[in-house]
Amino acid sequence: MEQITHELRPRDNRTREQLCAALKSLLCTKPLDQIRVREVAERCGMRRQSFYYHFTDVYALFEWSVDRERDRLRRRQERCFTGRQALRSLMRCIEEERPYYLALRSDRRPGQLQRVLRGAAEDLAGQMTVYYARRAGGELSQEALRRRTEVGTGILLALLDAWLSGQLERPEQLYDTWEEWMRQAALGEAWQNQCV
Template structure:
């Protein structure tokens, strides 16, 4: 039941975001649209920003539902870009309503576990400390998330999305090399 209520609130938020910026949407607007009371909303979420973060996490998890590995990580980035494009009005209303640093934090936080899984896969057989694996994870997460945020910032223009292809080329084969550069002898 809790997941059903959360999804209903998420659907209402997405519906409202298609028309209004996030900073203009209130809990009152959400509960009226969804047909639940304020107490129910606050049982599940602290505020509207918490709901938006939950939506991002859930949707990214759905996009990356299959196990991610080195050969498929870029496909997940493209699926994410397609999903964001399909929800362009919603994404731009969120992006233009909150601090851009907050959006960057959402994207980094959501993408990091998937990048970490790929880094761990590439670290197999390489004697590299956890600290250095986390450094490589942070570097790659921030690169991919930065490109995604830059794409959103430019109004999600198709030409900017081509930068993902360049990122894919730049990273191809280099994760293992980065890890080997930190290998303990």
């Protein structure tokens, strides 16, 4: 699954984007392990050999698509000011590529959906944890920050997963509850530290 690395020209990048789009559309019809290089290349109107100039196999292309999607999610979050806006931005990104995300969710190899979403969810959970700790006048130890970020990431991933599968209509409402818990926990902790 090693990806071929060489300096990318703009045209190469365009071709990779095309291959990525073809893979995404194929993923909506069948699982990754049933997709052949020939099919992906044909969808782009290119020969199989051209595919191998860019990727060693379909899995390498898939890895590339996951990296691209992760970057896209993170770049969108940089345009947000609040955690709620970031959550809504994530939801919009998913909505724009819903069939792809549903395919990731139902992939036989577990955790494919999380692989794409985890980076953005981790960033968001970490930033919110730091924000409320600082607001309450405290600094968290690296260990406390890591643990809380992990819990927050898990909650966000679960909310997005439930929303994507149609079990939850409005994850924003539960997100607000989580944010309020974090705010109160940070205040409670600051209060406790003062009393000790």
